[in-house]
Amino acid sequence: MWILSLTKLGIKGLDDILNQIYRGSIILVAGNPGTGKTTIGAKFLYEGLRQFNENGLYLSFVETKKDFYRNMLNLGMNFESYEKDNRFKYIEAVTVTDINALIDLLQEVLNMIDKLNAKRLVVDSISAVMQMGDKDEGKIRELMHNFFYRGPKLKEVTTILIAELPYGKKSVGYGIEEFITDGVVILKSKIIKRKLIRLMEIRKMRGNEISVGEVPFIIGSPDIISFRVPPNINAIPSGISPTKEYVELKIGTNKIPFAPGTQNMFIANPSIDPLPFISTFIIPTLLVKGYKIVYRSYFHGEKTIRDRIGKCLEYYPRNYQQLISNLSIRNLNPSSKSIIDIEMTAESIERHEKPDIVIVEGLGTYMDLVSDMETYKEEHYNNLIRRAANSITGFYFIHELEENMMKIPLINVYDSIFYLNIKDKNLVLKSIRNHLKVVPLDPIEIDARNVESCFMV
Numbered sequence: 001m002w003i004l005s006l007t008k009l010g011i012k013g014l015d016d017i018l019n020q021i022y023r024g025s026i027i028l029v030a031g032n033p034g035t036g037k038t039t040i041g042a043k044f045l046y047e048g049l050r051q052f053n054e055n056g057l058y059l060s061f062v063e064t065k066k067d068f069y070r071n072m073l074n075l076g077m078n079f080e081s082y083e084k085d086n087r088f089k090y091i092e093a094v095t096v097t098d099i100n101a102l103i104d105l106l107q108e109v110l111n112m113i114d115k116l117n118a119k120r121l122v123v124d125s126i127s128a129v130m131q132m133g134d135k136d137e138g139k140i141r142e143l144m145h146n147f148f149y150r151g152p153k154l155k156e157v158t159t160i161l162i163a164e165l166p167y168g169k170k171s172v173g174y175g176i177e178e179f180i181t182d183g184v185v186i187l188k189s190k191i192i193k194r195k196l197i198r199l200m201e202i203r204k205m206r207g208n209e210i211s212v213g214e215v216p217f218i219i220g221s222p223d224i225i226s227f228r229v230p231p232n233i234n235a236i237p238s239g240i241s242p243t244k245e246y247v248e249l250k251i252g253t254n255k256i257p258f259a260p261g262t263q264n265m266f267i268a269n270p271s272i273d274p275l276p277f278i279s280t281f282i283i284p285t286l287l288v289k290g291y292k293i294v295y296r297s298y299f300h301g302e303k304t305i306r307d308r309i310g311k312c313l314e315y316y317p318r319n320y321q322q323l324i325s326n327l328s329i330r331n332l333n334p335s336s337k338s339i340i341d342i343e344m345t346a347e348s349i350e351r352h353e354k355p356d357i358v359i360v361e362g363l364g365t366y367m368d369l370v371s372d373m374e375t376y377k378e379e380h381y382n383n384l385i386r387r388a389a390n391s392i393t394g395f396y397f398i399h400e401l402e403e404n405m406m407k408i409p410l411i412n413v414y415d416s417i418f419y420l421n422i423k424d425k426n427l428v429l430k431s432i433r434n435h436l437k438v439v440p441l442d443p444i445e446i447d448a449r450n451v452e453s454c455f456m457v
């Protein structure tokens with residue numbers, strides 16, 4: 001019996017969407033210039049080398065080795081050491097322009113597959129190959145079929161075949177899609193409200209029941225390329241019997257426990273800057289307990305945040321360096337990126353930094369700057385669920401008047417809601433809703449001057 005073995009592409013998110021990729025599959029990746037075809041091909045080879053012990057070949061008719069190495073190094077992929085170890089080879093075929101040279105080249109590639117014991121191949125691009133045929137496309141098609149059946153198909157070399165789509169054109173043509181490919185995906189870039197959005201459309205994928213229409217993805221660090229997969233709501237841990245310790249905040253003389261993985265909203269009266277409150281009561285307490293924190297502000301600059309928090313951490317002179325090393329400030333500018341980009345970048349950062357706590361401040365500024373509230377809700381919701389599922393406890397800060405509280409997008413999703421207000425010279429923290437409690441906590445009053453001077457008790 002012929003048993004086909006499965007492999008993973010090693011591309012974040014895409015392997016969750018395409019759960020079955022057989023070794024020796026040929027996947028056509030088509031798209032207009034700049035949509036990310038080379039990046040996805042390179043990442044596929046890179047992860048083969050890095051994670052799966054599968055050697056690889058990049059055959060390019062369009063880009064010199066020097067350019068490829070430089071561009072990929074910029075994105076964080078260094079192929080040079082793998083080349084030195086004879087595990088990777090970049091075959092530069094930019095000068096191959098006629099059929100005879102192509103025949104020789106394909107033979108060389110077949111030899112190279114054996115020599116390297118390659119299990120992954122990228123051909124960039126089939127469009128460049130087809131152009132060599134001039135009036136004899138049939139001949140080229142036959143050559144390529146022969147090549148794929150004698151090489152990749154026979155030897156179970158999983159292949160990404162890149163096709164260049166001219167601007168405005170929607171289909172690949174050449175009779176390639178229909179015959180040799182096991183999967184066809186189209187990469188697209190769209191500008192929506194002045195922001196770039198990248199999408200992948202999955203046209204065909206053998207062995208997979210695909211229900212997604214277009215999948216958003218981003219290019220850039222830390223994942224190089226990553227696809228957005230909605231998290232599973234059933235992965236949220238039990239709030240009744242959490243497996244991790246409660247996250248406890250000490251506010252004045254009061255202790256407030258938060259079940260790990262809860263998402264908690266602090267609404268501040270517009271007259272209050274929440275940063276002193278956060279740097280007095282939240283950050284030092286949690287850092288001392290050994291938690292790792294990612295802090296994101298859509299409002300304050302990194303220097304201001306660092307200085308303010310640093311001032312409060314001066315109460316711990318001996319542990320200062322160690323404490324501050326568990327805090328990373330990862331601001332994102334909401335005006336420069338699409339919502340998908342912002343939320344996916346946040347996700348990537350958190351996957352790499354593995355924090356216990358995420359603090360998001362200035363959420364109102366973010367909402368003011370994004371034009372598409374529906375997308376905001378969807379993407380932010382996904383991140384709330386993902387944090388809950390990963391037991392990351394979230395603290396979110398937004399400015400709003402108490403009477404407008406219910407207008408805050410997704411307000412019903414947060415586990416706990418607090419309102420921060422000022423009364424005389426006191427800061428008043430009122431609990432509006434408390435996770436799994438019938439009656440909210442009693443309000444807490446703290447002398448505002450204590451908050452000002454980082455005085456914790």
Ligand SMILES: Nc1ncnc2c1ncn2[C@@H]1O[C@H](COP(=O)(O)OP(=O)(O)O)[C@@H](O)[C@H]1O
Binds near residue numbers: 032033037039075220
């Ligand atoms: N370091 C980077 N961070 C984010 N985007 C990048 C980076 N380097 C390149 N890009 C983007 O990636 C895309 C390049 O994709 P590429 O894989 O070369 O496309 P194609 O092969 O489809 O022409 C471009 O749109 C470019 O703006």
Ligand SMILES: [Mg+2]
Binds near residue numbers: 037124
């Ligand atoms: Mg390219």
